[in-house]
Amino acid sequence: MLEILPKEIPVPKLHHYLLGSIGPRPIALASTVDRDGNKNLAPFSFFNVFSANPPILIFSPARSGRTNSLKDTFNNVKEVPEVVINVVTYGISEAVSLASSPYPPGVSEFEKSGLTPLASHLIKPFRVKESPVQFECKVNDIIALGTEGGAGNLVLCEVLKIHIDPSVLDESGMVDSLKLDLVSRMGADWYCRADRNSMFEIKKPITTCGIGMDSLPKDILESSILTGQDLARLAGITELPNETEVNEHKLLELSDYFLAHSDNFEALETSLHRVAKELLKENKLEEAWMTLLSINH
Numbered sequence: 290m291l292e293i294l295p296k297e298i299p300v301p302k303l304h305h306y307l308l309g310s311i312g313p314r315p316i317a318l319a320s321t322v323d324r325d326g327n328k329n330l331a332p333f334s335f336f337n338v339f340s341a342n343p344p345i346l347i348f349s350p351a352r353s354g355r356t357n358s359l360k361d362t363f364n365n366v367k368e369v370p371e372v373v374i375n376v377v378t379y380g381i382s383e384a385v386s387l388a389s390s391p392y393p394p395g396v397s398e399f400e401k402s403g404l405t406p407l408a409s410h411l412i413k414p415f416r417v418k419e420s421p422v423q424f425e426c427k428v429n430d431i432i433a434l435g436t437e438g439g440a441g442n443l444v445l446c447e448v449l450k451i452h453i454d455p456s457v458l459d460e461s462g463m464v465d466s467l468k469l470d471l472v473s474r475m476g477a478d479w480y481c482r483a484d485r486n487s488m489f490e491i492k493k494p495i496t497t498c499g500i501g502m503d504s505l506p507k508d509i510l511e512s513s514i515l516t517g518q519d520l521a522r523l524a525g526i527t528e529l530p531n532e533t534e535v536n537e538h539k540l541l542e543l544s545d546y547f548l549a550h551s552d553n554f555e556a557l558e559t560s561l562h563r564v565a566k567e568l569l570k571e572n573k574l575e576e577a578w579m580t581l582l583s584i585n586h
Contacts, residue, residue, distance in 0.1 A: 309476030318375040321365035330398035334474035344448035349441035370428035371412040375420035421454035499525035514562035539583035
């Protein structure tokens with residue numbers, strides 16, 4: 290392993306390691322105004338949601354690593370402590386990148402990027418019409434993390450009003466991640482797109498506890514077919530199928546495998562582990578377990 294002490298390498302290199310390793314990072318397209326009402330728009334990937342009650346978003350306009358200068362967004366929220374956080378979708382990603390250009394103070398990134406300003410209802414900064422979710426926020430606090438180039442400034446924003454385009458909602462009125470089509474930042478010039486090809490589902494164990502890795506049988510733990518990810522998935526089941534279920538599954542679904550490998554247990558085990566792996570890919574956890582347990586029934 291490469292071992293690095295942050296204070297012993299140049300800040301630009303440290304910045305590269307941090308941003309190249311930590312991602313994908315959501316993007317806040319922050320809209321602010323200065324005391325004269327000049328519009329500013331800038332994206333920040335040092336951003337996330339940190340509380341629901343109260344609803345708090347935090348983003349960080351860092352000091353320039355080259356010049357140690359402060360960003361217009363930072364100066365604006367000091368003068369007018371309000372901001373609209375607009376989410377960034379694939380459809381506006383090029384315009385958002387253009388808005389990140391180092392235009393001088395007073396130049397409107399709305400005009401430069403072609404994005405459309407919409408008047409907010411409760412605060413002075415403008416929303417971005419093309420963004421499907423917009424958060425009108427007041428700035429509760431700004432926490433400086435340092436005074437040298439590369440130091441962040443945490444802007445703590447309390448959400449006052451949310452605007453959501455109905456086209457990104459599902460039948461139950463909740464945000465549909467597939468319809469939203471968000472993008473996020475990686476290192477260097479790379480982004481990620483949150484579409485069906487890049488997303489996968491893992492049911493959250495909010496009210497249930499899986500049996501755990503320590504409860505997996507030795508032959509499954511030592512499988513040459515199942516990966517650590519597969520094993521963790523198996524360990525997430527709350528209760529193993531009973532013997533009757535396993536025997537029925539063996540008879541109805543797996544009889545051909547047992548007939549084909551009746552004289553070769555090793556080949557049978559390998560085949561059934563492969564079947565279980567495919568079932569896990571299809572989110573069929575119970576069937577995968579019944580397949581694995583059938584070997585010893």
